[in-house]
Amino acid sequence: xxSSLELTTSLPGxxxxxxxxIFKIIVIGDxxxxxxxxxxxxxxxxxxxxxxxxxxxxxxxxxxxxxGEKIKVQLWDTAGQExxxxxxxxxxxxxxxxxxxxxxxxxxxxxRSLPAWIEECRQHSLGQEVPRILVGNKCDLRHALQVSTExxxxxxxxxxxPLFETSAKxxxxxxxxxxxxxxxxxxxKSQKPLVLSQPPGATGALPLRKSEEEERxxxxxx
Amino acid sequence: xxxxxxxxxxxxSPLNGIGKQDGDSRRRRKMAEISQALGASPADVAALRRMAxxxxxxxxxxxxxxxxxxxxxxxxxxxxxxxxxxxxxxxxDYHQVLLDVRRSLRRFPPGMPDDQRxxxxxxxxxxxxxxxxxxxQLHYYQGYHDIVVTFLLxxxxxxxxxxxxxxxxxxxxxxxxxxxxxxxxxxNYLMPIIExxxxxxxxxxxQAEVGTIFAxxxxxxxxxxxxxxxxxxxxxxDFFLACxxxxxxxxxAVIVLHREExxxxxxxxxxxxxHLLSQIPQDLPYETLISRAGDLFVQxxxxxxxxxxxxxxxxxxxxxxxxxxxxASAQQKPDSVLRRRRRERVPPQAQAQAMVVAxxxxxxxxxxxxxxxxxxxxxxxxxxxNTALEWAPKxxxxxxx
Ligand SMILES: Nc1nc2c(ncn2[C@@H]2O[C@H](COP(=O)(O)OP(=O)(O)O)[C@@H](O)[C@H]2O)c(=O)[nH]1
Ligand SMILES: [Mg+2]
Numbered sequence: 001x002x003s004s005l006e007l008t009t010s011l012p013g014x015x016x017x018x019x020x021x022i023f024k025i026i027v028i029g030d031x032x033x034x035x036x037x038x039x040x041x042x043x044x045x046x047x048x049x050x051x052x053x054x055x056x057x058x059x060x061x062x063x064x065x066x067x068g069e070k071i072k073v074q075l076w077d078t079a080g081q082e083x084x085x086x087x088x089x090x091x092x093x094x095x096x097x098x099x100x101x102x103x104x105x106x107x108x109x110x111x112r113s114l115p116a117w118i119e120e121c122r123q124h125s126l127g128q129e130v131p132r133i134l135v136g137n138k139c140d141l142r143h144a145l146q147v148s149t150e151x152x153x154x155x156x157x158x159x160x161x162p163l164f165e166t167s168a169k170x171x172x173x174x175x176x177x178x179x180x181x182x183x184x185x186x187x188x189k190s191q192k193p194l195v196l197s198q199p200p201g202a203t204g205a206l207p208l209r210k211s212e213e214e215e216r217x218x219x220x221x222x
Numbered sequence: 223x224x225x226x227x228x229x230x231x232x233x234x235s236p237l238n239g240i241g242k243q244d245g246d247s248r249r250r251r252k253m254a255e256i257s258q259a260l261g262a263s264p265a266d267v268a269a270l271r272r273m274a275x276x277x278x279x280x281x282x283x284x285x286x287x288x289x290x291x292x293x294x295x296x297x298x299x300x301x302x303x304x305x306x307x308x309x310x311x312x313x314x315d316y317h318q319v320l321l322d323v324r325r326s327l328r329r330f331p332p333g334m335p336d337d338q339r340x341x342x343x344x345x346x347x348x349x350x351x352x353x354x355x356x357x358x359q360l361h362y363y364q365g366y367h368d369i370v371v372t373f374l375l376x377x378x379x380x381x382x383x384x385x386x387x388x389x390x391x392x393x394x395x396x397x398x399x400x401x402x403x404x405x406x407x408x409x410n411y412l413m414p415i416i417e418x419x420x421x422x423x424x425x426x427x428x429q430a431e432v433g434t435i436f437a438x439x440x441x442x443x444x445x446x447x448x449x450x451x452x453x454x455x456x457x458x459x460d461f462f463l464a465c466x467x468x469x470x471x472x473x474x475a476v477i478v479l480h481r482e483e484x485x486x487x488x489x490x491x492x493x494x495x496x497h498l499l500s501q502i503p504q505d506l507p508y509e510t511l512i513s514r515a516g517d518l519f520v521q522x523x524x525x526x527x528x529x530x531x532x533x534x535x536x537x538x539x540x541x542x543x544x545x546x547x548x549x550a551s552a553q554q555k556p557d558s559v560l561r562r563r564r565r566e567r568v569p570p571q572a573q574a575q576a577m578v579v580a581x582x583x584x585x586x587x588x589x590x591x592x593x594x595x596x597x598x599x600x601x602x603x604x605x606x607x608n609t610a611l612e613w614a615p616k617x618x619x620x621x622x623x
Contacts, residue, residue: 022493024493031318031321031364032321050325050327050328051325052325052326052328052447053321053322053325053326053364053365053367054364055364055365055438055439055442055443055447056435056436056438056439057435057496058500059493059496059497059500061493061497074493079364081318081363081364083361083363083400083401083402084363084364084402086401086402087401087402087403087405087406088402088405088406088435088438089435091433091435092435
């Protein structure tokens, strides 16, 4: 029996051609913000019923199709505890194509940690040229909100990242997490204007306003 | 009393992999031997170590309650009172501990009523904070809770508290440093062990640049985080408690080697190999692997691998690892009478054989030699050699000139 959190999904009945492209995305942020749930949601299409602390680095992947091309999206889900970062996680920063920063909208401390996470990336020479996005998770817990969209948007703007607020758990909103990762994949594939495939009626899942600067970095001039 | 209550919680391990009748009689014989060793005055710790290592391990959680403390050289006549709950709010690691314990549902037997599980989770938090509070040099790491929960389920809260504290200052000491440098250093033993046994697998993994993080959770949780059958977990804990603190990394190597074909069939890149290896098959032949790990430990003791391990990364490695291990050995060293007795039991030809197989560069012979050692010496003798090496470094010189 395999650990229920480890899995690879591919499109039914298909197998990626040998040389299918690989997009390697690293997911970082404080412990408990929901990195494991988000990556699991994307790869397995559901919220895991039992998550566990991530020790070191977990790997999940999913084969997606964009414009007829099959692409392997590899998600590296990292441990949030500080002590793992210094000597353990470095190895996994190599050849990363994109970075997903996660905070918990119900936990202001996880938001305040973001500059440190951005700095960690910078130290691994992942700067602005690497696509980065900011994800505020646990939007289903509206009553416990500690980080306003406005504040988060300001922060995202100042770092030229798009912001997404979402919930790995919220069952009304199954596709949104998928849409976020697909956005990154599209960006990586084409560097063309993003088509943010919002599921119809996804109200909590906001296509958030993008800053001008960020608009430039995420779209081409055509 | 929590001790009694908890005895029924953990599952007992049957002797795996042997026919029922044969197994029953062997099991009975082993139980008799264990109670004899326990009844001796002082308890025959060397014999208990052999029992913990040899096939089937310590058989049941009742026995574990009695033997595990002995393996850690502990007296358990006076157990401390239940730790105070007021440690909670002010401890720096409280939030991390809480977060990790809350989402540790999978460590509890399926079917356990929620309120019972929640009670145990509270106890788990208390034990962890109690040990951390009394030992400010120890630092919580994610995964520590996976170790502590195993002790809690087998021993109950009070006994678990004292054993975990001892273990944390010995076997787990390196994982609990302020940084994980020593943990990384221990992981650096993995590739040299693999190289000795199967250079092809070693080279393949090097080429894939897979690193060793796939084995991190194995090492620092003693496999508690990755094995879903509790019986397998406690069986391994029997083994590790009876052995040198580096034994888990030998066991990790043995698992990789066991899967050599899968590894070599894998795409040679970091993600594929990491993905393959980090998912432990749940139907491993544990008894075989345990005896192989013991064999490898004897053939390639840590002292022999130390230099290569240090070269695995250019970073300066901390020597305190070995100071700690020496300290651990010194403090737990069985008394010299026992040591002498055990030395006498090693047959001379076994010593000679051990010497032959221990040649570091005889790579191609290794697989044959492994079989030879297991068959010729048997697990009991293996344990003798093992513990001799482990607890009495001077014997090392005699066995491996
Ligand atoms: N309500 C709610 N809880 C979530 C959500 N995502 C994760 N969680 C919970 O938050 C806790 C930590 O999640 P996890 O994915 O393990 O966090 P990680 O440490 O960042 O990997 C778990 O108990 C999850 O069940 C979410 O979107 N909504
Ligand atoms: Mg996680």
